[in-house]
Every structure is written in structure tokens, then in C-alpha cells.
Amino acid sequence: MAGLVFLVILAVIFQARSGGVFLNTVNLQGILGLLPEVALVAMGVTLLMICGEFDLSVGSVFALTPMSMAVLLEAGWPFLAAITVGLFVAMTVGLVNGVLTVKFSIPSFITTLGMLFVARSMTVVISGGFPPLLPLNVIPKWLFVTYVGPGDMFRVSFIWFLAIAIGMTLLLSRTNFGNWVRATGGFLPAAKSMGIPTKRVKIACFMICSLLAGFAGTLQVMRLGAPLPSIGEGLELQAVAAAVIGGTALTGGIGTILGGIIGATLIRVIDNGLVLSQVDANWFKMALGALTVFAVILNAWLRKKAKSIKVETEK
Amino acid sequence: MSSNPIIQVKNLHKWYSGVHALKGVTLDLRRNETVGLVGDNGAGKSTLINLLSGMQLPTEGEIFFEGKKVCFNGPADAMEAGIETIYQYNSMVPTMSIARNMFIGREPMIYSIGGIGILDSKKMAIESVQAIADVDLHLRSPDALVGELSGGQRQGVAIARAMHFKSKVMILDEPTNHLAVKETQKVLGFIKSLKKLGIPGIFISHNIHHVFECCDRMIAMARGEIVLNKRVEETNMTEILDVL
Numbered sequence: 001m002a003g004l005v006f007l008v009i010l011a012v013i014f015q016a017r018s019g020g021v022f023l024n025t026v027n028l029q030g031i032l033g034l035l036p037e038v039a040l041v042a043m044g045v046t047l048l049m050i051c052g053e054f055d056l057s058v059g060s061v062f063a064l065t066p067m068s069m070a071v072l073l074e075a076g077w078p079f080l081a082a083i084t085v086g087l088f089v090a091m092t093v094g095l096v097n098g099v100l101t102v103k104f105s106i107p108s109f110i111t112t113l114g115m116l117f118v119a120r121s122m123t124v125v126i127s128g129g130f131p132p133l134l135p136l137n138v139i140p141k142w143l144f145v146t147y148v149g150p151g152d153m154f155r156v157s158f159i160w161f162l163a164i165a166i167g168m169t170l171l172l173s174r175t176n177f178g179n180w181v182r183a184t185g186g187f188l189p190a191a192k193s194m195g196i197p198t199k200r201v202k203i204a205c206f207m208i209c210s211l212l213a214g215f216a217g218t219l220q221v222m223r224l225g226a227p228l229p230s231i232g233e234g235l236e237l238q239a240v241a242a243a244v245i246g247g248t249a250l251t252g253g254i255g256t257i258l259g260g261i262i263g264a265t266l267i268r269v270i271d272n273g274l275v276l277s278q279v280d281a282n283w284f285k286m287a288l289g290a291l292t293v294f295a296v297i298l299n300a301w302l303r304k305k306a307k308s309i310k311v312e313t314e315k
Numbered sequence: 316m317s318s319n320p321i322i323q324v325k326n327l328h329k330w331y332s333g334v335h336a337l338k339g340v341t342l343d344l345r346r347n348e349t350v351g352l353v354g355d356n357g358a359g360k361s362t363l364i365n366l367l368s369g370m371q372l373p374t375e376g377e378i379f380f381e382g383k384k385v386c387f388n389g390p391a392d393a394m395e396a397g398i399e400t401i402y403q404y405n406s407m408v409p410t411m412s413i414a415r416n417m418f419i420g421r422e423p424m425i426y427s428i429g430g431i432g433i434l435d436s437k438k439m440a441i442e443s444v445q446a447i448a449d450v451d452l453h454l455r456s457p458d459a460l461v462g463e464l465s466g467g468q469r470q471g472v473a474i475a476r477a478m479h480f481k482s483k484v485m486i487l488d489e490p491t492n493h494l495a496v497k498e499t500q501k502v503l504g505f506i507k508s509l510k511k512l513g514i515p516g517i518f519i520s521h522n523i524h525h526v527f528e529c530c531d532r533m534i535a536m537a538r539g540e541i542v543l544n545k546r547v548e549e550t551n552m553t554e555i556l557d558v559l
Contacts, residue, residue: 195391253410
């Protein structure tokens with residue numbers, strides 16, 4: 001796995017360049033605190049890409065979900081009801097993406113590109129241009145963003161992330177639904193002829209992807225304390241980059257949740273490491289871009305290598 | 316031989332937005348009989364197969380399976396009844412392992428709620444090894460990816476899968492297409508072994524030689540109709556080529 005190799009190499013480089021600051025507690029605390037937000041989005045995008053579809057609207061859903069919640073909180077709704085409605089909005093966006101894509105058999109690239117604009121616009125519209133302040137006293141911060149663990153190593157959001165990551169990994173690798181997702185993305189005609197409800201599988205993946213993006217956005221807003229209509233811009237492409245760096249194939253069928261998480265971690269590490277190494281932060285996108293292409297080349301090479309080794313041992 | 320037919324098709328019609336693809340096909344498939352279905356492109360072979368395997372619904376006409384009228388709303392219904400179809404571009408996912416491919420859509424589960432549940436991986440591995448060995452196919456491991464197999468091996472795995480699920484009828488849609496000579500012989504061998512096991516089959520091919528080699532009866536289709544239906548002893552290649 002190319003992603004893992006890069007991660008180790010970069011950690012060593014950044015550790016040296018930053019004079020030991022990179023791997024110290026405070027900095028790791030920073031990385032781990034922010035990681036869940038990108039990684040949750042990356043996980044959903046990874047799942048959907050394995051299923052053979054794309055979602056460009058995750059960045060907008062990332063903003064729309066907490067904004068819906070914040071508007072309701074401001075109107076005096078209790079927290080639980082507001083967050084439920086917010087996540088429900090996210091799932092509805094996924095449902096619409098999925099239904100439009102499979103019903104009219106159009107590329108999900110187009111459906112979700114449209115949704116990227118629609119959901120972003122709705123975020124601004126419902127905020128009325130003036131984002132509401134989160135009433136901090138009604139938000140159970142201890143449940144989402146407070147620091148916990150030995151030496152206050154992570155935020156509670158990290159535990160949510162871990163639990164969801166384990167759940168998603170098991171879903172994909174240990175359940176029949178996971179088998180259907182891989183079959184649908186791997187070779188659609190075969191999946192159909194074996195009687196798999198491929199349309200419903202795709203719609204379900206769209207919904208899970210949106211839900212995770214919405215939850216991630218909600219975590220970020222609770223951490224920041226205010227919902228900005230502009231959060232998550234460009235996140236959709238970062239999530240695709242994370243999935244691809246982690247070995248997910250654009251053509252579907254291939255990939256792992258863990259790969260997506262490693263990809264997301266790499267992105268966070270680069271972002272953070274560049275700053276610590278006192279490199280101009282504007283190099284971030286350059287590094288991300290180069291890494292994405294590099295990782296895919298390396299993954300393709302590794303796969304070929306693995307294949308030839310197998311063929312040799314067979315003789 | 317004269318036992319009641321396992322599949323009866325009566326006056327089957329299929330229209331595709333203005334095109335009359337199947338014009339009143341009537342057909343019996345007897346038990347213990349491998350039928351060869353030949354015809355040119357667009358003769359209606361694939362349409363007939365799609366109706367029998369549940370991929371499409373007929374516009375008009377009836378299908379009886381084991382004497383009972385059936386209506387297949389999807390491939391899962393047909394598979395449930397016992398009709399397994401192996402397609403030309405094969406019904407395997409190349410990016411998945413043999414064990415996973417064996418059980419797509421019919422996964423054994425340890426525990427499940429509402430149809431979704433935890434896979435019984437151990438059972439999948441053991442049974443797929445057994446099923447593959449049963450068709451005399453020797454593969455490295457059930458965890459090998461189907462994409463790493465040759466075309467003939469893939470068809471072998473597909474046939475092993477059909478046998479494992481005790482299908483009552485097997486439909487093979489051009490299984491020898493794009494295969495090398497040796498591989499073709501292997502697949503023809505699989506088809507012959509079906510007959511020994513008493514599983515009736517429908518074998519579709521462009522290659523009349525292949526069909527003659529392993530079938531008991533020949534059905535030729537042209538322009539959406541059956542133009543010939545004889546036992547192999549009663550006909551020959553020239554006659555079939557003439558009617559096509």
C-alpha cells in the first residue's frame with residue numbers, strides 16, 4: 001500500500017525538519033483532533049467509489065447539515081431534534097443523488113456536481129446570509145469535541161470516528177451488503193445477472209456517503225462553535241484524493257476503508273507538517289496534487305508486481 | 316425420455332419499442348436433454364434467454380417451469396426456481412475472489428436482520444473449494460481473484476457455482492466465445508458432464524460444430540422464430556445452415 005509508505009516517510013521527514021515538534025503530544029493532538037472531519041468524508045467517498053459511483057456534493061453537504069442544525073437550534077429546537085433533522089437532510093441529499101443517478105442512468109459525476117451547487121446555495125439561503133451563532137449551552141460538547149484519553153490526546157470526535165471506521169470496515173468486508181457493493185462496482189452486468197438489487201445498493205451507498213459528510217461537518221461546526229456557509233469548500237476533491245491515495249480505483253470494485261483513512265491522514269499530515277517545517281503553506285496543494293498522482297502510479301506498479309510474483313510461484 | 320418437460324414455453328412474444336424480437340416461440344425442454352440453440356445475430360436467441368432467466372418480462376405468452384406457470388420478475392426469481400444462466404461476458408466479478416464470486420447474491424450468513432448480515436466466510440471458503448473440485452477444476456486457492464483466471468477457468472467456476480446451488484436447468488449463453496481452442500474443449504467437457512449429472516441445459520452458440528459435439532437436440536432460430544427443432548441424429552449441419 002503506497003499510502004502507508006508515504007505516511008511513514010513523511011512522518012520521518014517532518015519530524016526531522018521541525019526539530020522534533022511534529023511527533024510531540026501537542027502537535028499530534030492537533031492532527032488527531034482535526035482528522036475525523038476529513039477522514040469521515042473520505043470513508044464515505046471511498047465506499048461510494050468502490051460501488052462505482054462518485055460524489056462531488058460532500059463538501060456542500062458538509063456545510064448544509066450543520067447549518068440546518070444551527071438554524072433550528074436558533075429557533076429554539078432541542079439539540080437532539082435539531083441534529084436529527086440535520087442528518088436527515090444529509091441523507092435526503094444522498095437519496096436524491098442516488099435516485100437521480102440510477103433512475104435516469106446519468107453519470108453520478110453530473111448529478112452530484114449539480115448537487116454541489118444546489119446544496120451550497122441552500123446553505124447560504126437558510127442562513128439568510130448571517131450565520132447563526134451556536135447556542136453553546138445546549139450543545140453536549142462532552143459528547144463530541146471535548147478532549148479525552150491519556151494526556152488529553154484526542155477529542156471525543158476521534159472515538160466516534162474510530163467506531164464508525166470499524167463499523168464501515170466490517171460492513172464492507174464481512175457482510176453480504178459489502179459483497180454486493182464490491183460486485184456492483186466491480187462488474188455491474190455480473191452483479192445484475194446474479195440478482196443483486198444494484199440500484200438499491202447504489203442508492204444506499206450514496207446515502208451513507210452523504211450522511212458521513214453531514215456528520216463530519218456537524219463535528220467541525222461544534223468544534224468551531226459557529227456554522228460558516230463556506231466550510232467544506234474543496235473538500236470533495238480532497239476526499240477523492242484521499243480515497244485514491246489509499247488505493248481505491250476510479251473504475252470501482254477495488255479499495256478499502258482503511259486505505260481511505262490512510263489517505264485522509266496523509267493529507268492532514270502534509271498540511272500540518274509543511275507548516276511546522278516552515279515551508280510556505282501555499283505549497284500544500286502542490287504537495288497534495290503530486291502525492292495523489294504519485295500514489296496512484298505506485299499503487300498500479302505494486303499491483304503489477306504482486307501479480308507477477310504470484311504467477312512465478314505458481315510454476 | 317417422454318417424461319414431462321421441465322420448461323415449457325408457449326407462444327412467447329417480445330417487443331422492444333417497435334421491434335418484434337420474438338414472434339410466438341413455443342418450445343419444450345425435456346429432462347435429461349441438452350439442447351443446442353443456434354441462430355444468427357438478432358435471431359432472437361438472447362431475447363429468449365433473457366425471458367427464461369428473468370432479465371426481462373415477455374410482452375405476451377407463458378412460461379411453465381416443472382408444470383407450473385411462472386413469472387420471473389428478476390434474475391433472483393429464476394435462480395430461486397432453479398434456472399441458472401451463464402453469460403457470454405461471464406457472470407463473474409473479476410475484482411473479487413473465487414469464494415466471494417461463488418456466493419454473490421446467495422451469501423451464507425452467520426446472523427442477519429432483514430436480509431443483511433454477517434458472512435459465513437469459513438463456509439464460503441470450504442464450499443467453494445469443494446464445488447470447484449467437483450467440476451474437476453484445479454485452482455490455487457478460493458481467495459485468488461477471478462480476474463487472474465483464464466476465460467475457460469472462469470466459465471468452469473460459473474458452472475461449479477450453478478452445480479453447487481443445485482440448479483435444475485442450466486442456460487449457457489455463448490460460453491465458448493473468445494476462448495482458445497484448449498479452453499473451448501474444457502468448457503465443452505463441462506457441458507457434457509452436465510448431461511451425465513442429469514441436468515438439462517440450453518447451450519447457445521454461433522459455432523454449430525460445438526453444439527453438435529455436445530447436444531441432443533438442435534433448435535435453430537431466425538428472425539424471431541424457431542425454424543428447426545430436431546434431434547441431432549435426424550439432422551445435419553447443411554440442413555441447419557440452410558434454414559438460418
